[in-house]
Amino acid sequence: MGVCPECRAATYQMRQGKLREEDCLRCGWLAIVGADGTCRCCRAAVRLGEDPAWLRAVLERRLLPAGRPLQLALRMDGLRLKTLPLRQTRPLTTVKLPSWARGRPAELQDDPCVCVTEVPGQLGLFAPCPRSFTREHGTRIRGRTPVEWPIVLAELKAIAAERGVGETWLVHTGDGARLALASRPPTERLVSPEALVDLPQMRPTVQLVLQRAGLLARPRPRLVPGWWSKGRGSCRDCLAWTNGNDQRCRDCQMWGHTHADGPCHRCGRGLPLRDGHCRRCLLLLAETEYDLDHIALEGGDQLWFGGPYAPHLKTTTNRAGEQTGLYGRRRLQTKRRIAVQTSRATAHTVSEHLAIPGQLLLFHALRDWSRLDGRPLPALTPNAEALLADFTSHIRARGWTLPGNQASLSALKFLVAHLGADAPFHETDVRLLAHHPNFAAPRVINYLRAIGLLVPDEKSDALLATARRYADEAPAAFQDGVHRWIDVMCNAGTRPSLPLAPSTVHGYVRRARTCLNIWHTVGIDDLRAITADHITTVLDTLTGETRKTTATAVRSLFRALKREKLIFRDPTRGITLTVAIPLPKALPDERLVGALDLLPFARDKLSLTLAAVHALGVHDQRGLLLDDLDRARGRLTVRRAGRLDRTIYLDELTHQLIKKWLAERHRRWPSSTNPHLLVTARTSADDNHPKVHPRAISKPLSRIGLQPGRLRMDRILDEATHTEDPVHLIRLFGLSPITAMRYVRAAHPDRYRPLPIAP
Template identity: 50%
Template sequence: MLAETEIDVDGAAMAGGDQLWFGREIGPRLRTLDARYPGARRKGRYASKRRLAQEAEQAARSVSAHLTDPGQLELFDTPARDWTGLDEAELPALTEQAAAVLDDFTAYIRRRGWKIGQLGASIRTLRILAAYLGIAAPIRETDIRAVAGLSHNHQGARVINYLRRRGLLISDEPVDTYVAKARSIADRLPATFSEPVHVWIDVLVGQGSKPSQPLGAETIQRYTRYVAPVLLDWANDGLGGPREVTREHIEAAIEPLRGSTARGVHVGLRSMFRALRRERLIFRDPARTVELAIARRLPRPLPSDRLTGLLNPITDARGRLIVSLVAVHALFPRAITQLLLEDLDRARGQQRVRRVGRPDHVIYLDDLTMELATAWIAERYRRWPDCANPYLIVSRETAIDDLHRPASSDVIGQPFRTVGLRASELRQDRIFDEARHTADPVHLMRVFGLSDVTAMKYVAAAHPDKRADPIQA
């Protein structure tokens, strides 16, 4: 029987050939290798031959024909590159400069305390970019994100941060995702309403013909989401644009709606027509005199059984601290994302809350919250010892992001989804509980940083028997 084996028993290691054995498959096992060939390698030569062939092939590769030239002037905007047809088995050879940058990136990963084995996707992404484009000129962030989006085996966040530190990154223009969604909603409307909605968005972001204070991006997206179905219905009914809309059209659109939807459509339409009249796209504001009767809900406490063992389901220190800041100190989730690490005074047990356009608010931390804050800071330092993000709450992404962004709303909302309660319910319950123990609105304003109107609302809900002085009301 003629058989082929992967074990080079005789140490032949024939170049370009294979070793043949005459006999049955157990023939090679009849010999004792250590006795006949002391020190002979038992490893299959096929793996060695394969590795040597790959090394020879890589050494024979040439550098990419698409290396960017830092001295080449750009005559027009370069279209986005298509990386979907990439064959990683045929990567060009790295230049000496690119290889040095790739080695430095590996050293950068080690200096940050990360494990090389867990960041192979980032190294792979940089190797692809360095092989095809080189490192002589900065790399566009668009290309990094395109390569990182090829599969889960490619990552780009750490590559972007590293190249930015090295001055080798052409950053994309920042795009607010909420405003982008609002623009996308406007694009899907008929042309007679699409352009006016874009003008309205320009006014809301402070880019109208007259200077104005920009509105929050989430509010802009929410307004357009509420208004878009109404505008689409008007277009289907034959209206040729905002100029043909009357008060009756607006009232008919709001009449079948209830609750927050009716309120959102009403506020959105008033904002849109006010902006269009300001930009002189319409001559009159049909929504100016439209009123909406709504029943304002008074704050209500949560049942005590829903608050029992509130922190038990949460296992991480960050989540427990977030829930404590809302349930004990009644902070808004957005305010938590803006808390700065330097504003936490653990010696005095205080946390300063910075507020735009209003005086700062100082909260006095209780023992539980102070203990949770200390535990979170210790965990933060253990996980990211080189983290320079100034915010108190960081995530896995923002801790390594050199742009030092605050944590996202999804990170803040995760522990509340774990306990099955909304942050607004916990905050409302805390303020209501404090209002039941005191009828002094000034006390609520000092403890929670409330406005006078909000403080009076909670006092009225907690003490319905008390009425405001009609002379001072």
């Protein structure tokens, strides 16, 4: 049989029925062909570009005549050619070759090599061996007609009518029935049910057909042929069944090479020993010490299979290379660990520190959870198990995955195991537990707050806390003065005043502490000893915006101390700085061309449009609410604390981007309750409903070289170039009069003279 060079895997697939052996449509050779009807060498040649005409014909669903040149490929280790079929199905063009060209007769054939006809009544010399039929074998004997075939065909047609199947089913099932009839021994008329296992497909249906036709024999009892059992038995050492021809199995032979003989302490036989036991006794001890499978017998031992099914004993070695212990790795160690965990779980008791509902605290002390690391958890109470199950349902209802929230589940389980689920939890205890790397607190805190089992902490601003820490780190002579300064800025001084924002307080103290450290270095230990020269000396070492902000912070410090009557005079009263006021500048036109197409996500496109078209900064975009969006009227209200609200009239582009963003938000986070218009994956799942981080808006724009502040400035400046009316800018963008005039002067510098009192 001439075939084109194929690998063994392909030949194996052919025997299993996945490939077929017929004439290649391209070269015409009898070979193993794929789904497109070509052999492997032809597919390699086409994919390497050696026959573009054939590739074009395949793409156009045409079939060229066979007999095209064939280029053999050189097979090398490590080099694999891509020989997948060009098409998964045959070309649609129905071009059939004549029977003489395909090398097969047009009529049905009967291959005498398949199920050779034997002499009737002749006895077999050997027991019948298992066969491996394929669909190709059934095709090759379609011309064979056994005596009982008309009866089988009638039953096949009856079943096909009952099931409503077509001609294809009838052909394939008929091939299987024909193979079953052809494989019968010459001395038997009925088909043995054990022989149906050799069929490639349709085994239950063929069995039903033969049963209806009365051609199915009764199943025989299970027999082991003599040639199979000859020379095989049990190993004389471990008694494993289905041993090879040797008297000892391979594992026992290897065991005997590395261990000395002696009487076993358990069975008393003279065999190779380790730790006083033979290999069989070691396996039994390792398997039955923790009898999870209930295989330990009273007065007897459990036998096992040999060969590949035999249990193996993995020996453990210490650092010196000596074999120690009866246990190995993997299965036996896993079995031992499960048994130990099960025994510990049954021995656990309820925690002795369960919180009692309604009990008042004598004093509050911080818990040290690190002392409980490595200890087994106490048993859960029924209320604790119900709370943990409800938290699991809460996670699934929010659309989160359990593996991604395993740290939160572990944290809540740890809390309810030690404190119970009857009394509320202190937020401080939950946050202290989150210091452990295997625990997470935010979602546990939000869940406990939602169900009313959380005692919240007193809220403190992080920026103010940092400013207080800066004051504590200042030189000892200046600490009281800095704390009094912070009190004044927070409206906690002796006289009432307007409080400043926490960010402003933090920035002032951060700038001023540099000056305090320098003054302490030169030997000044009292704020009343600071003079204007000391301040000027420090400011002269700074430049730009840093010099301006430092001077503002120092001026605020000494004004507050003078107000609190802690110093006699303000040394910053006569200090002036020359500050350059930057004018707004327009962006180049090429920076904005195509910027919207560079952003892949709808939220980033919406942020760019709000900044470039409606002049909304990062702060205003973070505060936008869903309730302030009126899509029916095309309006969006911008709420600003301490100032009038601003109404934006949406254009067509902004309206479409908002529509796309709302659809994407509902698709990604359908259960989110965050009221803000712009959300992220983190803020949408947080029950505290925070605003998005400023970097979530500015970072995508910075990747394409833009900034929201510069876009806002460019939009206002562009509007100012078309009008000289500052009132128009105030109404359109919600600016202050001073800011509006600054943009008008920058847009029309030739129409305004410099102010006479300007620095």
